[in-house]
Amino acid sequence: MTILFDKRFSRTLDTLVADAIGPFEAWTFDDAKSRKAAQDALAAKGVKAHIRSAYKPLLHFFLEEVQLVGLESVRIVFPVHPNAPAxxxxxxxxxxAAMLGDAKFEFVAQTIGADVLPAYDVQLTYTDGAQALHHVLAPNRVHTDLAGETNLSPTGWLRNHPAHEGIRLDTDYEALFEEAMQAIAAHEWGGTEPYFEELNISATYPAEDERLSHGDEAVSLREALHEEFYFSLLEFFQKKSGRPLGDRGLRPGQIVPEIVLGAVPSVCVSLRKLDRSVETGATFDLETIAEPPYVTQIEAELDAIGGETFEATTRSGRIVRARYVKGTDAPVMISGGQHANENTGIVGALRAAKLLRQRPGAHFTISPLENPDGYALHQRLRLVNPRHMHHAARYTAFGDDLEYRTAENTGGNLGEKNIRNGATDLTHAPLHVNLHGYPSHEWTRPLSGYVPRNFAMWTLPKGFFLVMRHHEGWDRRADTMLNHVTRQLGKIPGLITYNDAQIELYEIHAGETGFRIINGFPCLVSVDDRHTAPLTLITEYPDETIYGDDFIAGHTAQMVTVISAYDAMQMIVQYG
Incomplete structure (x- = not known):
């Protein structure tokens, strides 16, 4: 192991308590319990202070300062800044909007100048006729990141008098991230990809996750820091390699931020060998399994399905395992686990394959876990932070998205991608059902503009939806497929209601989805000739990272999608 950077940071709250001599307001990146403890310590010194959250300040204002009982309506004038999305x-x-009960809720936009400190103006009306007006600061700074992009990002803030605007407070949270990033950028990486096996960022931060009263939502500064490190480093290496931001063919190596709860802010950046360990554990019934299965169970389920074995090898030496069940039906390719932190598709694929295997004439390939290196990392990260989305496990140990591998950009070493090529060679299937997921709760990058760059569409959950990519001239058959699949999905109790609730909240906070609604399900349809199969049906279930009944509901929806798409393909081949 080679250490590139190792530092402990003074805690911002401790510094504020130690240095304060008069009243003040501050905004820091800390949980509510820690901020209150600092306020209490200051009060014991005779100093009146109010320490607010720099992360999601309006949400915390309502959680910590607003009387919600008897609230009839809420009108919020929000800022539109020239350096940020509207x-x-x-x-x-x-x-x-989902946490205020039956209160009427309204957002009103107000454009501000680039030099104006963002703030919300909040009007509260209560059932007894009382009203209250509040000016809620949202401290932000305009800055340029290591990718050369200009961002408007939340920041620490200090104000000694309510009449004064205040000044920026450089917090421990921001310093930890920025200094680690600068150290990584200063390292000599050479000119050949991959640059490393594992680039590990082990950090501790004293902020507990705070569950919210809606859905799977929580305020997690540690999860946000994981996302910041992972995607900021992808962007740094994309720029270094001369690629555009967001390029999924980049192969830097495996980037692993491990952000854990600890008493002192600290970070250690190191270069390590790839983790090649295999986690083993209990086996559960697939129909009722309530968490991502161990890889040993996935392999055992594949063995039970049977058929012809075909395999591929990952960078770490793990094996991608698949089966080909040959029959008289029109063939279908079924896959899951391309992005290994999206787990309901893995179980849904296996459940569907087990059902199809019982049919006379069944004809399909099944590769439920296309990215075992990423999956091993996801299992490792879940042990400490089980509910985080863990996007570091999304890509392979090379750091790329296997779908975007070609002979040209890999020097012919296609690795995991060979499993899809093998399925295509065996079947020449007209349909590929590719099972995916996305975050079950809000995804943010608070130190790089808040909204995840190149992934704005995925920042909030919006139900279970489908993406159909088809070759030119296959539009009618694509519509037939979607009509049949969505009708079958609509029979799952509660699924449309679940979708409707998430979409309604999404539209309040993010705007229109841009989806085409088919039988109550959001769908995105496009012509795309990149894929070998003329029809590629991609599922997107909000499953990062869910458990219990939510997980069961997710893999059930994935299973129904596979079965109904398979049936639709048979009808399309028979009747056109």
Missing amino acids: NRFTLEAYPL
């Missing part, structure tokens, strides 16, 4: 500050307030 919906930036409504996103930052999420999921407020």
Whole structure:
């Protein structure tokens, strides 16, 4: 192991308590319990202070300072800043609209200048006729990141008098991230990808996750820091390699931020060998399994399905396992686990394959876990932070998205991608059902503009939806497929209601989805000739990272999608 950077940071709250001599307001990146403890310590010194959250300040204002009982209506004038998307500050307030009971809720936009400190103006009306007006600061700074992009990002703030605007407070949270990033950028990485096996960022931060009263939502500064490190480093290496931001063919190596709860802010950046360990554990009934299965169970389920074995090898030496069941039906390719932190598709694929295997004439390939290196990392990260989305496990140990591998950009070493090529060669299937997921709760990057760059569409959950990509001339068959699949999905109790509730909240905080609604399900349809199969049906279930009945509901929806798409393909081949 080679250490590139190792530092402990003074806690901002401790510094504020130690240095304060008069009343003040501050905004820091800390949980509510820690901020209150600091306020109490200051009060014991005779100093009156109010320490607010720099992260999602409007949400915390309602959680900590507003009397919610008897609230009849809420009108919020939010800022629109020239260095941010128009919906930036409504996103930052999420999921407020769902946490106010029956109170009427309204957002009103107000454009501000680049030099104006963002703030919300809040009007509260109560059932007894009482009203209250509040001016809620949302301290932000305009800055340029290591990718050369200009961002408007939340920041620490200090104000000694209510009449004064205040000054920026450089917090421990921001310093930890920025100094670690600078150290990584200063390292000599050479000119050949991959640059490392594992680039590990082990950090501790003293902020507990705070569950919210809506859905799977929580305020998690540690999860946000994981996302910041992972995607900021992808962007740094994309720029270094001369690629555009968001390029999924980049192969830097495996980037692993491990952000844990600890008493002192600290970070250690190191270069390590790839983790090649195999986690083993209990086996559960697939129909009722309530968490991501161990890889040993996935392999055992594949063995039970049977058929012809075909395999591929990952960077770490793990094996991607698949089966080909040959029959007289029109063939279908079924896959899951391309993005290994999206787990309901893995179980849904296996459940569907087990049902199809019982049919005479069944004809399909099944590769339920296309990215076992990423999956091993996800299992490792879940042990400490089980509910985080863990996007570091999304890509392979090379750091790329396996779908975007080609012979040209890999030097012919296709690795995991060979499993899809093998399925295509065996079947020449007209349909590929590719099971995916996305975050079950809000996804943010608070130190790089808040909204995840190149992933704005995925920042909030919006139900279970489908993406159909088809070759030119296959539009009618794509519509037939979607009509049949969505009709079958609509028979799952509660699924449309679940979708409707998430979409309604999404539209309040983010705006229109842009989806085409088919039988109550959001769908995105496009012509795309990149794929070998003329029809590629991609599922997107909000499953990062869910458990219990929510997980069961997720893999049930994935299973029904596979079965109904398979049946639709047979009808399309038979009747056109």
